[in-house]
Amino acid sequence: MHVTRSVDTALARAAHLLELQPVLALEQANEILRVIPNNPQAMLIAARAQFALGDSVSASEILRGLTKTAADFADGWRALGDQLHFDGDDEGGDRAHQEALRVSISDPELLVAADALAANNLPRAEAALRARLKQRPTDIAAIRMMAELAGRIGRNRDAENLLRRALELAPGFDAARHNLALALHRHGNPAEALENIEILLAHEPANASYAILKAAILGRLGDYSAAVAMYREILARFPRQSKVWMSLGHALKTLGKQDESIDAYRESLRREPTLGSAWWSLANLKIFRFSQEDITAMHTALKTPNLSDDDRYQIEFALGKAEEDSGHYKQSFTHYAQANRRRRALLEYDPDHVSQIVDRQRATLDAQFFSERRGWGYPASDPIFVVSLPRSGSTLVEQILASHSEVEGTMELPDIGMLAGSLGPGGITTLSKKDALALGEEYVERTKVQRKLGRRFFVDKMPNNWLYIPLIQLILPNSKIVDARRHPLGCGFSLFKQHFARGQSFSYDLGEIGRYYRDYVLAAAHMDRVLSGRVHRVIYERMIDNTEAEVRALLDYCGLPFEDACLRFHETERSVRTASSEQVRRPIFREGIDHWRHFEEWLEPLKSALGPILDLYPDVPDNL
DSSP states (O other): OHHHHHHHHHHHHHHHHTTTOHHHHHHHHHHHHHHSTTOHHHHHHHHHHHHHTTOHHHHHHHHHHHHHHOTTOHHHHHHHHHHHHHTTOHHHHHHHHHHHHHHTTTOHHHHHHHHHHHTTOHHHHHHHHHHHHHHOTTOHHHHHHHHHHHHHTTOHHHHHHHHHHHHHHOTTOHHHHHHHHHHHHHTTOHHHHHHHHHHHHHHOTTOHHHHHHHHHHHHHTTOHHHHHHHHHHHHHHOTTOHHHHHHHHHHHHHTTOHHHHHHHHHHHHHHOTTOHHHHHHHHTTSSOOOOHHHHHHHHHHHTSTTOOHHHHHHHHHHHHHHHHHTTOHHHHHHHHHHHHHHHHHTOOOOHHHHHHHHHHHHHHOOHHHHHHTTTOSOOOOOEEEEEEOTTSSHHHHHHHHHTSTTEEEEEOOOHHHHHHHTSOTTGGGGOOHHHHHHHHHHHHHHHGGGOOSOOSEEEEOOGGGGGGHHHHHHHOTTSEEEEEEOOHHHHHHHHHTOOOSSOOGGGGSHHHHHHHHHHHHHHHHHHHHHSTTSEEEEEHHHHHHSHHHHHHHHHHHTTOOOOGGGTTGGGOOOOOOSTTTTGGGSOOOSTTTTGGGGGGGGOHHHHHHHTHHHHHTTOOOTTO
16 A cells, blocks of 8 residues: 555656656656556656657657557557657557547546536536546547537537547547537538548448438538438438438428428338427428328327427427318417427527617617728628528528529528627627628638529528628628518417427517517618618518519519519429428418418417517518
8 A cells, every 4th residue: 555655656746747857757757667667657757758858769669668568548549649640640640549539438537527418517527528638638539528518508619629629639530520520510511511421431331320411411512312312322221210211301392392202201200100300390391281190190199108308399389280270270279389388498598688689789780880881891792691580481582583594592501690600799890891801701602512503693591690681781791681571470470380490499489489570670670770772671461462563673672684484483493491392382372371360369479579560560660
């Protein structure tokens, strides 16, 4: 016991001396090795001391010996990896870091961090990982875990940078590359995500997880035909994968192959009858109608023990749609209300946050602010932004524009929101002229990957970009902005009965929907006041009632000559990803405009939150 304490004390002293007095640290380490040959900690200190003294060769020899005599000592492998990278042997350094990862699986410190992550105890996990990386900054396992933590708390850029660092140290660290590809896919960089997943598939062509992610990335890039082919190839090998069948259904729906998409969704449910997302996917086809057998199957699924919250609320949404189609409006609203309560309970959403942003815009971004910045930004004129609330007719507007020979429809692009998220606390008020130019150019570069047809203009129809109109004005002053607006009760109830795969956290409570709509109208009225004529507004009901006049006005605003194809938009063949994908493939119809009236007796919370905005629609003054 006394000897052990003496050795531990000597090792601690040697480690303490390492940074400031490497000569003394080396002497101390060698003393320990004379008493206890091949002591791993002492060998590691000796190697690091030699490196600090400029003797890279001796350091490498000690580390190679260390990994032979203590093959399960992760710090030794890690140090050897660092040394080999320093010596220019990247391949050897990668192998050493991979070995460090392999033998560190049972490391008690990493297990503490892993347990904390598993329990979602993020403060504890962060403390453990920071301590670990302070001692071992090139520990690729800890770096990867820190990246996972960063992603969970929304620090997506940090997560990507950490994963890139892990891959710098160990390019063959496939788990980190897979994490990076997934992060890039989720956060709007599908081209780089595809590059990384191709590297992984080159190493492991039969890996189904890699193939599934590649198919999803291809979809994000707009290559749905290739995505469908890949999903079919995966299912030929793994036909029991219910969620892959569902993903195939999504891709087929986007391509307009409705019958095939229904078959895929049904196959998914045959494999997993309680899969709520598949039931909702059928409901979300909008023009699909459930049979009584389907309704019975959904009620049976709801009785399944331990049914997940996610499956339960999506089945409730689907039952709401089934009962609505049958004219059973009270039962329908009950299901929608239950689905929304369950979904809202799982979300952290603060409606005050959006209101505060709008209040700041109205207080600080006046006409003088924009006048002083006239001429800022990147001069590109090809983007056409269609902003709105979801379920407001924005897909219809995009389809009309994309039917023009000079316009390409892309999809809901996340790039403006990401650029806005990169700004500091002061937002656009802190931007310099140089910053505005750079951000505009970055947007154009980032979105090039979505443009397949080489047309003069393209449409970015991310609805929530209404909140970023001031940013768009500063960085892309020659772009076009179209605000697609629908009656607040029609839009609000349509939102309430819609389950969104992600985002739109405001849409699961009638009062919060009304408040969000009100903030949107107030923000738009302010922009009308300070940038008169900058935004072209399309009122959904007017588009339905007088289509040709509204289409001509829209094209005129965009600087486009009238083309008859824009009136025959339903004949345009293109991929459409949104919930309206089937509706825009049919001629304009009126029957859905006032459908919300069947549910009006239950919409009082929505009306109350809207306040005077409801009575002012559609001609809301800009002096609100």
